[in-house]
Amino acid sequence: xxxxxxxxxxxxxxxxxxxxxxxxxxxxxxxxxxxxxxxxxxxxxxxxxxxxxxxxxxxxxxxxxxxxxxxxxxxxxxxxxxxxxxxxxxxxxxxxxxxxxxxxxxxxxxxxxxxxxxxxxxxxxxxxxxxxxxxxxxxxxxxxxxxxxxxxxxxxxxxxxxxxxxxxxxxxxxxxxxxxxxxxxxxxxxxxxxxxxxxxxxxxxxxxxxxxxxxxxxxxxxxxxxxxxxxxxxxxxxxxxxxxxxxxxxxxxxx
Amino acid sequence: xxxxxxxxxxxxxxxxxxxxxxxxxxxxxxxxxxxxxxxxxxxxxxxxxxxxxxxxxxxxxxxxxxxxxxxxxxxxxxxxxxxxxxxxxxxxxxxxxxxxxxxxxxxxxxxxxxxxxxxxxxxxxxxxxxxxxxxxxxxxxxxxxxxxxxxxxxxxxxxxxxxxxxxxxxxxxxxxxxxxxxxxxxxxxxxxxxxxxxxxxxxxxxxxxxxxxxxxxxxxxxxxxxxxxxxxxxxxxxxxxxxxxxxxxxxxxxxxxxxxxxxxxxxxxxxxxxxxxxxxxxxxxxxxxxxxxxxxxxxxxxxxxxxxxxxxxxx
Numbered sequence: 001x002x003x004x005x006x007x008x009x010x011x012x013x014x015x016x017x018x019x020x021x022x023x024x025x026x027x028x029x030x031x032x033x034x035x036x037x038x039x040x041x042x043x044x045x046x047x048x049x050x051x052x053x054x055x056x057x058x059x060x061x062x063x064x065x066x067x068x069x070x071x072x073x074x075x076x077x078x079x080x081x082x083x084x085x086x087x088x089x090x091x092x093x094x095x096x097x098x099x100x101x102x103x104x105x106x107x108x109x110x111x112x113x114x115x116x117x118x119x120x121x122x123x124x125x126x127x128x129x130x131x132x133x134x135x136x137x138x139x140x141x142x143x144x145x146x147x148x149x150x151x152x153x154x155x156x157x158x159x160x161x162x163x164x165x166x167x168x169x170x171x172x173x174x175x176x177x178x179x180x181x182x183x184x185x186x187x188x189x190x191x192x193x194x195x196x197x198x199x200x201x202x203x204x205x206x207x208x209x210x211x212x213x214x215x216x217x218x219x220x221x222x223x224x225x226x227x228x229x230x231x232x233x234x235x236x237x238x239x240x241x242x243x244x245x246x247x248x249x250x251x252x253x254x255x
Numbered sequence: 256x257x258x259x260x261x262x263x264x265x266x267x268x269x270x271x272x273x274x275x276x277x278x279x280x281x282x283x284x285x286x287x288x289x290x291x292x293x294x295x296x297x298x299x300x301x302x303x304x305x306x307x308x309x310x311x312x313x314x315x316x317x318x319x320x321x322x323x324x325x326x327x328x329x330x331x332x333x334x335x336x337x338x339x340x341x342x343x344x345x346x347x348x349x350x351x352x353x354x355x356x357x358x359x360x361x362x363x364x365x366x367x368x369x370x371x372x373x374x375x376x377x378x379x380x381x382x383x384x385x386x387x388x389x390x391x392x393x394x395x396x397x398x399x400x401x402x403x404x405x406x407x408x409x410x411x412x413x414x415x416x417x418x419x420x421x422x423x424x425x426x427x428x429x430x431x432x433x434x435x436x437x438x439x440x441x442x443x444x445x446x447x448x449x450x451x452x453x454x455x456x457x458x459x460x461x462x463x464x465x466x467x468x469x470x471x472x473x474x475x476x477x478x479x480x481x482x483x484x485x486x487x488x489x490x491x492x493x494x495x496x497x498x499x500x501x502x503x504x505x506x507x508x509x510x511x512x513x514x515x516x517x518x519x520x521x522x523x524x525x526x527x528x529x530x531x532x533x534x535x536x537x538x539x540x541x542x543x544x545x546x547x548x549x550x551x552x553x554x555x556x557x558x559x560x561x562x563x564x565x566x567x568x569x570x
Contacts, residue, residue: 052458078460090458092451103448106441107460113469114441122441165459 005030005169005199006051011060013046020046021057022223028169033191033200035210038220039243044203045087047220048173051201052084053077065168078107083167085158087174091146097157098142101129104164132164136190152183159190169199176206188212211235219243262568263561267518270525274424278417290416296528297423298484301430303508303520305477310506311515312438313470314450318373319360319380320505323353323475325387325497327482332399332492342405342413346483353479354472356383361471365464377499387494398493405487413487423484427521430477435517437473446470511552513561522560
């Protein structure tokens with residue numbers, strides 16, 4: 001097997017009596033775009049949150065680039081090269097788009113215990129931020145407050161922020177959520193470019209986008225992996241079809 | 256935007272000029288009282304500005320900020336009582352003690368958020384208050400009289416009204432300048448980012464707590480300086496300066512002037528203390544007028560006086 005960048009083994013996360021992540025194992029190979037799909041409530045966001053450290057699992061392990069990161073706090077994982085975008089846009093609303101990205105660049109340029117110099121005048125941070133913005137097509141919106149950006153622009157900014165941390169692995173939680181058709185198409189095009197540079201885990205509801213982009217697809221139902229394969233095989237998979245036809249009882253029986 | 260920027264700057268510039276020229280006015284008019292009053296105002300403006308650093312910029316609603324006024328004050332008072340009159344020893348001790356106190360209570364209280372943070376900082380300040388009331392050798396409940404102001408080896412005479420006023424003003428301007436540098440620095444952006452969205456900041460790689468803690472310590476240290484000044488101003492320090500209502504006063508000054516605006520707390524302190532002074536001469540129940548007045552400003556002037564100024568000049 002090619003070297004896996006991210007390896008999840010027997011991950012369990014319960015909320016009360018419900019196992020949102022149920023003995024889940026997953027491998028993400030370096031360089032691939034790995035999509036995770038599943039019906040609502042399958043535990044996709046719960047999984048992403050455990051991968052990035054916002055949530056800790058009850059048991060199981062997560063290895064990233066050969067290192068056990070199961071118990072590392074979110075900021076340390078970011079330092080190792082793991083970046084995420086949020087399903088529900090999570091930015092700094094009272095900062096400009098450029099500030100948002102520059103802070104991400106700053107986070108990966110040593111510690112920030114500098115109290116005197118004006119950070120907004122640091123050319124190298126501003127340039128890095130400017131180019132990440134240009135990357136996602138927001139160059140001309142640099143000085144706009146995030147709260148004044150459209151939803152679509154905020155989604156793109158999420159991506160620029162993640163890119164500015166120079167990640168090895170990009171975890172994208174429904175980057176297309178709430179986007180119109182043209183905006184979605186732009187996002188797909190953008191992801192198509194990005195996948196050449198960075199390994200991507202993509203959680204997405206938009207099946208058209210997923211099948212167009214993914215090298216491999218993992219299907220989650222009730223916190224379990226019911227299939228993990230190349231898109232063509234997933235398309236043929238009976239169990240996956242059942243899950244998406246809404247016959248949930250059939251799926252639970254199998255799990 | 257440009258216009259509002261100018262209106263605020265104009266008011267700030269006028270206030271700075273007024274504060275600088277005040278001793279001149281006092282000597283011409285022979286009104287000594289105004290100088291005494293404004294010395295006190297300037298000291299509280301420094302304390303409020305330091306609170307603004309954590310509350311306005313850092314989003315940390317500390318309800319125990321007056322504790323540092325007491326700690327800085329007691330450091331000066333106790334050392335003076337023990338015969339150590341040199342300001343070169345008293346003041347660094349005051350700053351260091353405040354920083355240490357901030358470090359300890361910050362490390363403990365920054366584990367919590369929101370209302371819990373407010374309550375725990377309040378609780379720590381009240382503990383400091385009760386410790387001070389228990390300091391029997393240093394006056395306990397009655398407080399401690401300071402018979403001689405800090406001595407700076409002839410460099411500056413704190414017993415001279417005008418010199419002392421200018422020292423306080425220098426500390427205020429220095430403090431505000433420092434805060435200005437900090438909030439625009441890398442560190443300051445991180446702290447403000449944490450106020451805006453902590454989850455996002457952690458996701459891009461910032462360890463939230465240590466930045467908040469350092470900010471908390473800087474604010475506490477600055478307020479400790481205000482405490483040292485205050486003790487010298489009143490020649491007296493008592494547990495009352497640490498009482499929770501004092502912390503409340505500081506919060507009101509910040510909110511009144513404009514949270515998260517550089518010069519807001521200075522305006523807030525001036526307006527609050529002048530109102531208190533004026534109203535208390537009219538009636539003994541001055542708080543009855545002050546309360547609703549503050550309520551109006553907070554309700555209709557979101558962003559405090561600075562926010563109001565911004566909107567006024569915008570149209």
